[in-house]
Structures are given as structure tokens and as C-alpha cells.
Amino acid sequence: MASIVRVRRRGTVTLPKALRDQLGIREGSRLAVEVKDGAIVLKPLKAREPPTVKLGPELVEDLLSAGREAEEEKLRAGIPQSPAREAEKAGLDKLVEALEKAYSRGGGSGVNELLEALKAVSELEKVYGFVEARRAGEGSLKAGGLLVIREYVKEALYRRLTGGDPSSLLGEALSVAKALRELEALADKGAEIIGLEDLEVVGYVEGKPVYSLKRRNSPDK
Amino acid sequence: MIIEKQDSREVHYFYWKTDLYKPFDYEPVTELEGVLCTRFHWRGLVLWTDPVVKGKPLMTFALGVHTPLVYSKSWLVYVMYCLRDLTPLEKFWLGFYLNIFNALLQGVLKLPKEGEFHGYMDRAVQGEVPERYKLKPSEWAFLLVVGSFPHPEKLPSEIAKRLRECT
Numbered sequence: 111m112a113s114i115v116r117v118r119r120r121g122t123v124t125l126p127k128a129l130r131d132q133l134g135i136r137e138g139s140r141l142a143v144e145v146k147d148g149a150i151v152l153k154p155l156k157a158r159e160p161p162t163v164k165l166g167p168e169l170v171e172d173l174l175s176a177g178r179e180a181e182e183e184k185l186r187a188g189i190p191q192s193p194a195r196e197a198e199k200a201g202l203d204k205l206v207e208a209l210e211k212a213y214s215r216g217g218g219s220g221v222n223e224l225l226e227a228l229k230a231v232s233e234l235e236k237v238y239g240f241v242e243a244r245r246a247g248e249g250s251l252k253a254g255g256l257l258v259i260r261e262y263v264k265e266a267l268y269r270r271l272t273g274g275d276p277s278s279l280l281g282e283a284l285s286v287a288k289a290l291r292e293l294e295a296l297a298d299k300g301a302e303i304i305g306l307e308d309l310e311v312v313g314y315v316e317g318k319p320v321y322s323l324k325r326r327n328s329p330d331k
Numbered sequence: 332m333i334i335e336k337q338d339s340r341e342v343h344y345f346y347w348k349t350d351l352y353k354p355f356d357y358e359p360v361t362e363l364e365g366v367l368c369t370r371f372h373w374r375g376l377v378l379w380t381d382p383v384v385k386g387k388p389l390m391t392f393a394l395g396v397h398t399p400l401v402y403s404k405s406w407l408v409y410v411m412y413c414l415r416d417l418t419p420l421e422k423f424w425l426g427f428y429l430n431i432f433n434a435l436l437q438g439v440l441k442l443p444k445e446g447e448f449h450g451y452m453d454r455a456v457q458g459e460v461p462e463r464y465k466l467k468p469s470e471w472a473f474l475l476v477v478g479s480f481p482h483p484e485k486l487p488s489e490i491a492k493r494l495r496e497c498t
Contacts, residue, residue: 251423251426251427251430254419254422254423254426255423255427257419258419258420258423261419282420285397286420286423289423289424289427292427293427293430296430296431296434296439296440299434299439299440300437300439301430301433301434301437301439301440302433302437303430304426304429304430304433305426306422306425306426306429308429309410309429312409313480315411315480315483315486315494316483316491316494316495316497318411318412318494318497319411320409320410320411320480321409321410321411322407322408322409322410323407323408323429323432323433323436
């Protein structure tokens with residue numbers, strides 16, 4: 111008789127124990143998944159055979175190929191570069207470029223350059239809006255940074271139109287844009303990007319709360 | 332680096348004249364009653380309670396982080412607010428800085444090897460620090476402690492006084 115399982119978050123299902131025992135499936139076992147005639151078929155993969163030792167050029171080729179496989183495995187296991195994340199990076203690069211162009215002209219930055227910077231902000235806002243499943247803390251930090259840039263560039267435009275010097279505002283907007291790019295680089299290295307919402311109260315001094323990061327995994331410090 | 336005498340203490344200001352996007356920035360480092368202290372983005376103050384000491388505490392600057400990073404035995408970070416209504420810009424920079432500490436804590440970001448440093452007194456020059464850039468330890472909107480949080484009675488007196496004033 112067929113067992114019935116429920117699909118949970120992100121498509122997770124639990125295979126019935128009797129079935130796992132019957133086929134020797136344990137935690138970490140690898141299964142091939144395919145759709146056949148409208149059914150999902152899971153096929154346990156055999157454990158890898160221990161490598162046989164070869165000598166000479168064959169051994170060298172095997173070692174090189176093993177190295178390539180390991181590198182490919184690492185890449186596969188790395189942070190997925192979703193189209194949204196790629197679009198985010200491209201948008202940030204464009205924004206930094208536009209701000210650099212406007213800032214490099216100092217007090218003489220033209221209205222068109224400032225409008226270009228605003229356009230780059232708007233485009234990036236759309237990308238941020240499309241990024242799904244963004245963690246609240248990360249999302250609010252990045253959206254907050256983008257909001258700051260928008261307001262500073264708008265103010266710079268106002269100053270430019272009223273004969274003032276927009277340099278300091280553009281400099282600040284540019285440093286925030288570069289910081290957003292630094293955050294992207296940290297995320298690429300595997301860092302979890304956090305926001306102020308990710309702080310929690312850990313005690314009180316003079317009746318005032320002391321906050322700290324929720325996660326405190328410090329393996330080597 | 333410019334050295335300024337403030338009452339009984341010295342404040343060392345690191346500054347850049349020609350940085351591409353943050354010119355004329357001054358980053359102060361000082362000692363408040365035995366606790367290393369730096370400023371973060373105008374209204375943030377940082378106390379470093381567990382510095383790595385090799386004769387003297389070691390510090391460095393990291394790309395994109397315009398404030399001194401003191402080598403620490405622990406990258407645990409604590410935050411206290413004097414004013415909760417930080418400006419959007421202050422909120423962003425505080426969040427950014429927390430990510431730097433989080434990355435250091437997780438080992439994702441690593442500072443250069445400690446052995447490469449030799450002190451910075453050869454960089455000292457004479458000069459005046461503009462008034463608006465001067466360090467004022469009793470004026471901060473948020474306080475960061477990196478390392479272990481000190482017993483409240485052992486907080487530097489200016490910090491404790493400011494805490495009592497905070498709303």
C-alpha cells in the first residue's frame with residue numbers, strides 16, 4: 111500500500127522509516143530524482159567505490175580530474191548567484207559609476223549627471239523589490255541605504271539648481287553606495303547580512319538595554 | 332596622524348587629505364581610563380575591551396571601513412543607544428559596522444596578520460584638528476563595546492555619566 115506524506119516548507123518530505131530501512135537510506139544518502147510518467151521517482155545511488163591506485167600518467171590525470179571535480183563541487187555548494195543577485199550587483203555598479211561621475215565634477219556636477227544617478231537609484235529599487243525571500247534585517251539595511259542615497263541625491267540636485275555646492279552630499283551618497291557593494295562582497299564570501307532587527311537585548315545597564323547579535327558562533331576567536 | 336592633548340589624555344587622529352570619496356576625514360583613537368576608544372561615524376563611540384596587546388594594542392584600517400579596527404581577542408559586539416531616533420544615515424552606518432563585526436566573528440573577514448605592524452609614530456605630523464572633527468567622548472548617540480562588556484562600575488566615567496543622561 112502506498113504511504114502518504116505531506117510536503118512541507120521548501121518542498122521537504124519525510125520518507126517513511128520502513129521504506130528507508132528497506133532500501134538502506136540513511137541521513138546523507140544520495141538519491142537520484144526524476145519524473146517518470148507523472149510520478150516522482152527517487153533512486154538510491156550506490157556508495158562510491160574506493161579508488162583503485164594507478165601509476166604513471168593515468169594517476170596524474172585522475173588526480174587532476176579529481177581536483178577539477180572538487181572545485182566544481184565547491185562552486186555548486188557556494189552561494190547561488192541568482193539572477194536577482196546578479197541584477198543587484200549590476201545595479202549597484204551602475205549606481206556607483208553614476209555617483210562617481212557626478213561627484214568627480216564636484217560643485218560643477220551637471221543636472222543631467224544627477225538625474226542619471228537618480229535613475230540608477232530607481233532601477234536598483236526595482237531590483238530590490240523583485241528579490242524574493244529577503245531576510246527582514248538584510249532587506250531593511252539595504253533598503254535603508256538606498257533611501258539615504260535617494261534623499262542625498264535629491265538634495266544635491268536641489269542645491270545644484272539653487273546655486274549651492276552638492277559635493278558633500280554626493281560624497282556621502284557615494285560612500286553609502288560603496289558600503290552597499292562591500293556588503294555584497296561580504297555576502298559573496300558567505301557572511302550573513304544582518305540589520306538592526308537582528309539585535310536582541312542581552313542585559314541592562316543603568317536601566318537601559320544592552321543589545322548584541324543573536325548568533326554568536328565564534329569558532330576560532 | 333595628528334596628536335592632540337585633551338586634559339590628561341592624548342587623542343591620536345588618523346586622517347586622509349585626498350581620499351577619493353571621503354576627503355578630510357579624521358578618525359580619533361584614545362584611551363579612556365584604561366579602555367581603548369575610537370569614534371564611529373560622528374556620533375558612535377566604540378570601546379575596545381579585549382584588545383590584542385603586543386607591547387601596545389594593535390589596530391588597522393580595512394577597506395571600506397573608515398574607522399580604526401583594533402585587533403580583538405573576541406569580536407563579540409554590544410550596542411547601547413543614547414538616542415533611539417538615529418537618522419537614517421546613522422542607522423545605515425551602524426548596521427554596516429555590525430556586519431563587519433559579524434563577518435569578523437564568523438571568520439569570513441580576516442584582518443592582516445598581526446606580526447606585520449610596527450607602530451605609527453613615524454606617521455605623526457604637527458597640525459590642528461578642525462573643531463568639528465574633535466573627539467568628544469561625552470557626546471554620542473550610540474555606544475559599541477567590542478569584547479566583553481565591562482562591569483557597569485568599570486565603565487569610563489564620561490561614558491557612565493552620558494549613560495545616566497540618556498533618555
